[in-house]
Amino acid sequence: ADLDPPPHFTDGMYVAAPFIPDTATAAARQFLDDYAAIYREDPIWSAIYAYDSALAIAEALRRLPSVDLGDVPGLRNAVREQLAAMNTPARAVSSLMGPLYFDAEGDVIRPVYIARAKNGHVTPATRQLQFVQDPEQISALRAQGENIIDLGDSLLQIVQVVYTGLHWNKLYAIDGKTRTFAVDVDVWFRYSGALDIENIVFPDAVTPIRLAKPSVTRDLFGEHYRAFRVQGTFHYITTHRNLIDGNEDFTLQFHHAHLDHNRLVFVTDSQNMGLSEGHRGWGQILRAEQVLVADSGWVIKDGTVYQEIHNRSTLGDPLFRRIALPYSHFYARIQGHQAEVSLQRQLARILPDQFSGSWFTFFSILFFVSWTPWLQRRVPVSMVLLRLLASACLLYLLEYLFNSLYAERLELYQLELMLLFFKSLWWLLPALCVVALLPPLVWRPIERQTHYPVPNVARTFVNLVVFGIAGVCILAFVFDRPLTTIWAASGLLTLILGIALQNLILDAFSGLVLNLERPFTLSQWIGIATRWYGRQFGRVEELNWRTTRIWTRDNNLVVIPNSVISNAVITNYSRPTYSSRMEIPVVLEFSVPVERAQQVLENSVRQAVATGSLLGDQPIRVVVDTLESYGVRYKIQVYHHPERVSPEMVKTAVNRAIMAGL
Incomplete structure (x- = not known):
């Protein structure tokens, strides 16, 4: 005040x-x-x-x-x-x-407080007077050395007021499994008279904390000041509401082990904690000082400091007539909020914070409209996005309905399992949306470009990758598994699968390259020369993601893995035109003049045009290739249509004509 x-x-x-x-x-x-x-x-x-x-x-x-x-x-x-x-x-x-x-x-x-004016503020005096309501307590109080003031018709008891302040240095090591957190704080006490601070206990500490040696000691004008550095790990208690909202209260509390509320009261030292300066709350102060470790996955939502009165059992002590006595407890509480980005959090800002039947009906209609066949054909991407929006809103409303009806009836561990289930659904929902968007945005454009359907193996593989990424996110962000461990395990699994399926993967990627480069297409005549499998000549019947099928002149269907074709020499006889040139070698003796030999060979080959084996609109050339020990090697260059006549038939027709001409 x-x-x-x-x-x-x-x-x-x-x-x-x-x-x-x-x-x-x-x-x-x-x-x-x-x-x-x-x-x-x-x-x-x-x-x-x-x-x-x-x-x-x-x-x-x-x-x-x-x-x-x-x-x-x-x-x-x-x-x-x-x-x-x-x-x-x-x-x-x-x-x-x-x-x-x-x-x-x-x-x-009601207590009537004695206040002291200081620097324009009213603060409780370090000594308070309280009426003794139960006369039978007088002997017990005097036995404990308490000061009793007799006013004749009433008795007053002196209550010690301890100004208590706390500066939160760091909050870290938040563990949701054991529900513990670690703190580093400075606590100070300002009081008059004697106070055994060593008997102040921290009930939530994992290991007992004893305030033995103060870091700062001051004794001025009858008042005593003691400051302590407190570091330790503490338990926190969650509630159904906190689990649903994603909040937790990290509370540091302490009380005196022996002095009850009738003898000692903790009072917040608001002025020295900076709480009386303007209207800035303690939560703002804590956020400004970055008390919460940045990589903890939590943010400070609010903070408060106060004192409460709680009854504690007297454990049958004959000195007390009551079975319980009130004790003053000092609390410093930070309300933390899980720092996670989720679609649910974004919808919570838009949708009402209660279940609405009208909203549920509206989004249900949108969901079923998104499955309309003619709309999916006309605007497939829009329908997928509409389905995602409707599904997310329906999931939000169903989760809220579940929390409203059943959350309080469940045990904490049961509620935690259900919330983990809903959080997993929130990660699976975008994965389902991505899988639904792949056909209109990826597969169909590829099919239009390649004129071949994308094999189901490729579709299934990509879908599994999408769901695998969603599964990794669920393990990391929902179940709090270390991301490095998950990636290491997934990397090992990927290595094993890669070794086991390396040929299949190589064929698939080679097929992708062939579809992009398009060195040949369907119905074209090609020759494939490989190192290990020899030469194959035929017409392309099918090109898929793993193999290429070629129909040969022997009326056989040859299936060649795409990885083999990607490393082979490919001759396309159908490009740039269907006129394909062949060179047929012929050796004549040295005694035959070259001009005479060229004329005879050319005239003989022209006779083969009449059989239809050669293209008559293309020139026929006879060139000298090389000199052998037994004669002159000539090359007869002719053109044929590979789709109509095979190279073997061309060779046969040319050789017959040459034999007839000679």
Whole structure:
């Protein structure tokens, strides 16, 4: 709280205050934040008391066995009786100011804080006075060395107030399996009188933490200051709501092992924590200081610091009449949010945060419309995208419906399994969309270009690759498996499959290259000269992704792997035209003049044109090739149509004509 007069007029003054923000519980602090956000002004203490009064009346109505709205006087009496029955801590109402109940005189049991003015702010004094409600506690308090002030008709007990602050240096090593996190924080205490700090315990610590040696010690003007560096691993408790929303509360809490709330109260040192400067929340401060490690996969959503009162069992100690005593607990909480990019998160910003039957019907209609055959033929890509949108929205609504109806009924581990199932579906949905987009965007354009259907083996292989990538993403981002381990395992599996299927893979890639380069097409006559398989001549009957089929003049169908063809010498007799030249060697004796030999050979070959074996519109040439020891080698160059006449038939016709001419 702030003071209107200048600080130099009020510093050092002690006043009674019904409420001080530094003593607020988590519920009260949330009320203050909500009030300021709604009404754009700081709340006054009477607003909290009015809210608690409404809570008490609402609880009284809830405890009534039946409510008759027609009998207003009777209803008032029944509510008053229920309020009067709230006379013990066991029958108290949980309010913003703590347990609310009444004494025998009908007065509410509320603490009246003693505040001290300092630098224009009102903060709790380091010593508070509290009425002793149970006279039977006096002997127990005096036995513990507590100071009791006797006012005649009432007794006062001195309560020690410990100003507590915390600076969060680092939050890291968040483990969702063991539900633990590691922290590095500085904690300080400012108080008057004696305080055995060594007995402050951290109940959530994995290994016990003992505040033995302070890092800083100060004793000034009757006040003591102790600062400690705390490093350790702590447990955190998740809830159904946190699992659904992808949030977790990383809470650091501590309390005194022996001093209950009637003797010690932790108060937030808001001013020295920077919480009283403007309206910047603690979450903003933590984000600005980058408390959360960047590669942790989490981001800070909010942060809060407060004190709460919790009952702890007295374990049958005969010194106490009660079975439980209230203890002051100090809490520093960071609410983290999983930093993941998902389609679900994007839809949550658009769709309502509740299940809507009208929305479900609308997206169901869109889903079925996307399967309309004539629409899929006209606009296939648009229909696939529409189906993805409708499926994602339906999945979002179904998941929300499941969480609303069944989440609270399941155990945490069961809910976690169901959420993992839904998260896996969110990764499979884009994979299904990619597989559905492959035919209109990839396979059909390839088929139009190559004039051949893409084999099912290639389609299945690519689909498996897409689903494999989705599976890797599910293992890494849903089940938190190390990505390096996954890639190493997948790399080893790929190596094994590559070795086992290397010939098939080589044939497939060679077929892809042949389809792109197109050295020959269907019905063309080609010759393939390989190192190991000799020469093959024939007409191309089929070219697929693994093999090429050639029909030979022997009326045989030769199937050649594409990997063999890619390394062979290919002669295309159908390009650039179907007129293909052949060279037929002939050796004549030296005694035959060259001019005479050329004329006789040319005239003889022209006789073969009449048989249809040679093309008459192409020139016939006879050239001297080389001189052999036994004569002169001539080459007869003729043209034929390879689709009509085979090279063997051309050779036969030419040789017959030469023999006849000679």
